[in-house]
Amino acid sequence: MQAHYGYKDGSGDYFIIIDTDKCNGCGKCVNACPYGVLELIEDEFDIEGGLMAAVTEEQRKKIKYSCGPCKPVSGERRLPCVLACEPKAITHSW
Amino acid sequence: MSEKSREFWRWREYRYTMPDMDWHDTKVVTAGVDIGSVGSKAVVMLDGELYSFAAMRTGGESEETAIKVMNWALEETELKTENVPYVVGTGYGRVNVPFAKRTITEIACHARGAHYIYGPTVRTVLDIGGQDCKAIRCDEKGKVMSFLMNDKCAAGTGRGLEVFADLIRVPIEELGKTSLDVEDEPPPVSNTCVIFAKAESLALLRQGLSREKVAAAYHLAMVNRIIDLLTRVGIEKDFVVTGGVAKNTGIVSRLERNLGIKPLEPKLDPILAGAMGAALFAKALYEKEIGLR
Incomplete structure (x- = not known):
């Protein structure tokens, strides 16, 4: 499943997309994020359960700002959450 | 009263x-x-x-x-x-x-629920609720493949329509029909905020536009915003609309017109x-x- 967390406002689209089929619930992205944007939650979409990464409820409405420090306007962009994820389950829309 | x-x-x-x-x-x-x-x-x-x-x-x-x-x-x-x-x-x-x-x-x-109401052919579910709008892609078993929820802002939601109904003094149940009572579509109002959309609608009313026209402009703004969200997850047939706003013909028929896909008719109450x-x-x-x- 492609879980889109984030929002669209007057200035643009801000979504963190987590591919839950790829996510193995290891939690490395949670530790890698310096601003506490990510967390591990129980997979409610599957009765069998399991853990999956998600953007915290609190951060869902402000990731434009929380993720800002990791996104330089010029030069190479190295997003800690994306780099930490071995199965490459995380993408950012902006 | x-x-x-x-x-x-x-x-x-x-x-x-x-x-x-x-x-x-x-x-x-x-x-x-x-x-x-x-x-x-x-x-x-x-x-x-x-x-x-x-x-x-x-x-x-x-x-x-x-x-x-x-x-x-x-x-x-x-x-x-x-x-x-x-x-x-x-x-x-x-x-x-x-x-x-x-x-x-x-x-x-x-x-x-959409899978139960509309049958297993449903692939895209658009839920327009009171305070958010969800676009969901699912498979033939009703399992979620992709989703997006927008709850940062009330624009494009049922609550926005309630505010608007109060502004132009048309009962919420008749709002959709009123908005379709225009010969040609006026340009949409602002679609990023209910407060701004309401202020713009008020300005249009003051300019002497009929309430049908202003309703059309407001509905069109909502639909444009919803379509933006839908395109992010992608739209695949069959397409259905659920939630309270699924009962608003002004929204549903504009979605159909602007997307070129007809939403399925509900057998049961989509709310x-x-x-x-x-x-x-x-x-x-x-x-x-x-x-x-």
Whole structure:
């Protein structure tokens, strides 16, 4: 499943997309994020359960700002959450 | 009530019990309670078939509303809440359903409910609720493949329509029809904020535009915003609209016109999709618990 967390406002689209089929619930992205944007939650979409990464409820409405420090306007962009994820389950829309 | 103090935003609360069904000879009675931000819905199912339901406004007290809506759904059935062995709570207030055994996210419930209402051909579900808008892609089993929820802002939601109904003094149930009563579509108002959209609509009214025209401009703005969200997850046939706003013909017909895809006609009330999905999950969970499967 492609879980889109984030929002669209007057200035643009801000979504963190987590591919839950790829996510193995290891939690490395949670530790890698310096601003506490990510967390591990129980997979409610599957009765069998399991853990999956998600953007915290609190951060869902402000990731434009929380993720800002990791996104330089010029030069190479190295997003800690994306780099930490071995199965490459995380993408950012902006 | 005088015309002046009439509440144009207030929609009718209702309940219904299927007349030719009897809970005495069923194996599994389950219920789903969907506490939304504006409306609360309860659905009771007998062996996975819709039996009775109720829909009412969510008050400030989610817990009280949950009890009230459940009791109302059971009113003519002689069943009591304690006779329903498995209840699943969903929606914004899902943690406030005291008698629910489990909570499930409304996204999974809406996909499952839409799958039940419209059949297994559904691939894209658009749920326009009171305070958010969800675009969901699902497979033939009603399992979620991709989803997106926008709850940062009330533009493009039912609550925005309520505010607008009050502004142009047209009852919420007739708003969609009013917005279609125009010869050609005016340009849309701002679509990023309800407050701005309302202010712009007011300005248009002052310029002497008819309320039908202003309604059309407002609906078009909402539809444009919703389509933006839909394109992010992608649209695939069959396409359906659920939630309270699915009853607004102004929104649904504009979606059809601008997307070029006709949404399926609902067989059951689309406002109940979330609660129905929850009741169906309850059935699966209960059967698992007692070892029926």
